[in-house]
Amino acid sequence: AFAMIMNHGVPNARFGAGQRSALHTLARGLVFLMQVWCFDFLLDFVGVPATRHRPPAHEGVWRSAWWRQMQPLAHIRKEGVLEETLARVTRCHVAVDPSPDIKDQLVLLHADPAVLLIPGLWSQQACDKLILAALCSGAMRQSSCSGYGIETSKAQAARTSGSVVMKPGLAGRFGAEGLVRKLVRDLTGVLGVGGAPGESAEYPQVVRYERGQRFDLHEDAFAWEQVKQDNYQRHATLLVYLNDVEHGGVTRFPDLDLEIKPRCGQGLLFFPAFRDGYPDERTIHSAEPALDEKWVAQVWLGQRTQYHKQPRESGGLNGDRSGEK
Numbered sequence: 001a002f003a004m005i006m007n008h009g010v011p012n013a014r015f016g017a018g019q020r021s022a023l024h025t026l027a028r029g030l031v032f033l034m035q036v037w038c039f040d041f042l043l044d045f046v047g048v049p050a051t052r053h054r055p056p057a058h059e060g061v062w063r064s065a066w067w068r069q070m071q072p073l074a075h076i077r078k079e080g081v082l083e084e085t086l087a088r089v090t091r092c093h094v095a096v097d098p099s100p101d102i103k104d105q106l107v108l109l110h111a112d113p114a115v116l117l118i119p120g121l122w123s124q125q126a127c128d129k130l131i132l133a134a135l136c137s138g139a140m141r142q143s144s145c146s147g148y149g150i151e152t153s154k155a156q157a158a159r160t161s162g163s164v165v166m167k168p169g170l171a172g173r174f175g176a177e178g179l180v181r182k183l184v185r186d187l188t189g190v191l192g193v194g195g196a197p198g199e200s201a202e203y204p205q206v207v208r209y210e211r212g213q214r215f216d217l218h219e220d221a222f223a224w225e226q227v228k229q230d231n232y233q234r235h236a237t238l239l240v241y242l243n244d245v246e247h248g249g250v251t252r253f254p255d256l257d258l259e260i261k262p263r264c265g266q267g268l269l270f271f272p273a274f275r276d277g278y279p280d281e282r283t284i285h286s287a288e289p290a291l292d293e294k295w296v297a298q299v300w301l302g303q304r305t306q307y308h309k310q311p312r313e314s315g316g317l318n319g320d321r322s323g324e325k
Helices: 002-008 017-045 082-092 124-137 152-158 168-172 177-190 224-230
Strands: 107-110 115-118 162-165 199-201 205-209 215-218 232-241 251-253 258-260 267-270 285-287 294-304
Touching: 107 258, 124 168, 124 177, 124 205, 124 294, 152 215, 168 177, 177 199, 177 232, 177 294, 224 232
Parallel strands: none
Antiparallel strands: 107 115, 115 267, 162 205, 199 294, 205 294, 215 285, 232 267, 232 294, 251 258, 251 285
16 A cells, blocks of 8 residues: 555545645655664664664674574684683773682683683682571572563562672671682682772672572673663672582573583682673573572672763672672
8 A cells, every 4th residue: 555655646536635645745654664664673683783772892792682592692612722711801801810820720611702610719618618607697588680681570480599698797797707708809819800990899699599499591791771870880700619519500601502510619700791881692691400409609890880970889898889689
């Protein structure tokens, strides 16, 4: 009908001149809107967001969520050299300069995006002590899902674990304040992550997964719209597995074809966002359902960004963030 009106005009039998002119204008407007819609749909189909929504490119990484379901993300490389990987992380995500002793222990599980394993980062005694402090605190609650891009209505089903934010005061009442501060030092000191103005660690969490509990696919980075509003983004995640888990409970990175089986005391380091604050979607991951009980300590390094003149004030080990996900 639109084509007929555009090519031959409006039939004279039913409409006056004014009505024909109005219908012709309406048809032109509808055709224009359909062209715009088809153009945006085509861009989304091939994995290129419309210009007004497109974030800056990061070494060829596509960010179209619809396209990621059709084929693997571009620019994913499992094999690599540790020195080159650390240099790339420093250039694209956050500064990383591990101490010589710890660098010799790093295991490169994935080169780009970088995923690093640190065997024996914590002793079993330290792991047991932090688990005991979390249990004795009486503050374990169902883990929060805020900031993960998970719909509120689905949050309770998506993350079923229990967790506690281990602020130094709470940990100190159970003799574990030193361990909480050690976790932060391991990230920022031993592993040498961060150091730029505005970068600091959040309060660590201790998380418990009982039989059947899980955390579905999610990103540790905050959504871009929230970053612009809060002037804050996470750039590094350090997990420390506090016990051996023989059955279930792996940390899975589906886009990287990578699964990590929890082993007591080993650390896992990865980088969920780029320097400019955009999330690195390639680091989406899950905590698969635990068949054995699983305990994890985790800490994030974040940075206040400069999207607004007055960043929101909040607390943290360095006065920057609360640590609750």
